[in-house]
Amino acid sequence: MTFSREELVPVLTIDGPGGAGKGTISRLVAEQLGWHYLDSGALYRLTALAARRASIELDDANAVAALAAVLDIRFGTGTDDSVWFQGEEVSGFIRTEQAGADASIVAALPPVRDALLQRQRDFRQPPGLVADGRDMGTVVFPQAVVKIFLTASAEERADRRYKQLIAKGIDVKIGDLLADIRARDARDSQRAVAPLRPADDAISVDTTQLSISQVLDIVINKVREST
Template sequence: MMKRLSVAIDGPAGAGKSTVARQVAKRLGLTYVDTGAMYRAITWKALRHRLDLTDESGVIHLARHTDLRLSTDQKGVGVWVDGEDVTEAIRTPEVTSNVSVIAGQGMVREVLVEKQREMAEQGGVVMDGRDIGTHVLPDADVKVFLTASIDERAQRRYQELMRRGYPVDLDRLKEEISQRDEKDKSREHSPLRPAKDAIHVDTTGLTIEEVIQAILDLCRTKVGGGE
């Protein structure tokens, strides 16, 4: 049964979704799907082609005609766009500051949601994003909504960007995350909100391992028939 388990992990930027979801998938032997990376990939390609990001019809056409692939190995999640490895390229500040524009476009989301559901149909998955439990996989076996204080989320993103060689201002980062939260919550299509049956996990002050174990416990309880 574990091999067919579907796990939806939602939450705001910097809550630790990707790191936690990847480890949960690895330990349960499931496929990890980083939906945020998919939106970043389309943003990256649109920027590369100098496309007007507010031109929804143009972005839809681009998304439909993009060969988008995810791979998972010992190093983490690889992202490929039309055969090109863009794993690092989609994590630049330029992509980060523009991805909300793409993610807020309803028809673009539907193109990517279709791809995400196809991935889920191939077997058990752990999928993270902002609307997985509410829209992409509303029938997921386990739904988790991760949160953390803005201060903690900004600190995590700050450390990540510094490791990647992108000097950033922490206060500016806090402001950007706050603005991103507001955009995600107020967007017309699939806004950020917890599913009614999602388990809330506040990661503030918790180690990554503690969060991973909490979600693993939820999954094992589900498989074991408990509540």
């Protein structure tokens, strides 16, 4: 059996619901290993943003998919978490609660997922890739060398988000955040295509009572054991 150059590049997938720590851990792991990083959620958030700016209804599957196929995007590298769309830095626009809800809507559309599938796989470049999302280990990179599924209680995830927003001077109610998280969890886990769930061979890590450094150690050790 022979393998393509791409297939020889190791991939670590980190899936899980919003607020479980995927983004933070994925960036830290990528930085520590010197690997590339894919924020798949940002692709869906950007797709929704592009649709809104083009006055396209978010449930217009074919029109939204056409936008997704030609997105002009660029991610920052290393610890730079900036996201660029058509030459504009849009991190602030796509990190809002509304952007997250919009992303959940377009992510449920099969044509949109199809349009973004190869774009996500193209991030697989030497020396390795850390892919953060909801279906990285089940659909996008089913042969990943290590698959992690991060989770945490809805209450803990709402509390984390509340603290983030308050620190930014944004006035929110934790009850509203909790309701939004539960609604998004339901949409993501019940959608017909690529629902949120751990891969059969994923390692599940509940981060509710763990520090960032503790989770990072767990993930790094699993990668080193497997590569």
